Amino acid sequence: QVQLVESGGGLVQAGGSLRLSCAASGRTFSSYFIGWFRQAPGKEREFVAAINWSGVTTDYADSVKGRFTISRDNRENTGYLEMSSLKPEDTAVYYCAVLRSNWYGRKEVNKYDYWGQGTQVTVSS
Numbered sequence: 695q696v697q698l699v700e701s702g703g704g705l706v707q708a709g710g711s712l713r714l715s716c717a718a719s720g721r722t723f724s725s726y727f728i729g730w731f732r733q734a735p736g737k738e739r740e741f742v743a744a745i746n747w748s749g750v751t752t753d754y755a756d757s758v759k760g761r762f763t764i765s766r767d768n769r770e771n772t773g774y775l776e777m778s779s780l781k782p783e784d785t786a787v788y789y790c791a792v793l794r795s796n797w798y799g800r801k802e803v804n805k806y807d808y809w810g811q812g813t814q815v816t817v818s819s
Contacts, residue, residue, distance in 0.1 A: 705816045
């Protein structure tokens, strides 16, 4: 079992930056893909970014491509989402999750095995 704890959310002005962290427990962290999702009020949870075991392969939603960077440090059992050029429409609760089975499921909420509790990101205009 893996427990995930997100941190780093907060209030930022448009154009600003934030770095989210996802700290994981468990010795098998490096065998999981990491995904970041977000959910705005009244909307469904949506895919933001994903990274494979080694950190070499990544994928992003079109809405964040070029602005967000996903990374991981397997020695520290931590995943990261660096967000820059933030926009008011990026406002949401951000969740990290881990997926063990298949990279092809990386964009699907129901494919992930474990989830964090979420961290709020608010971007003011």
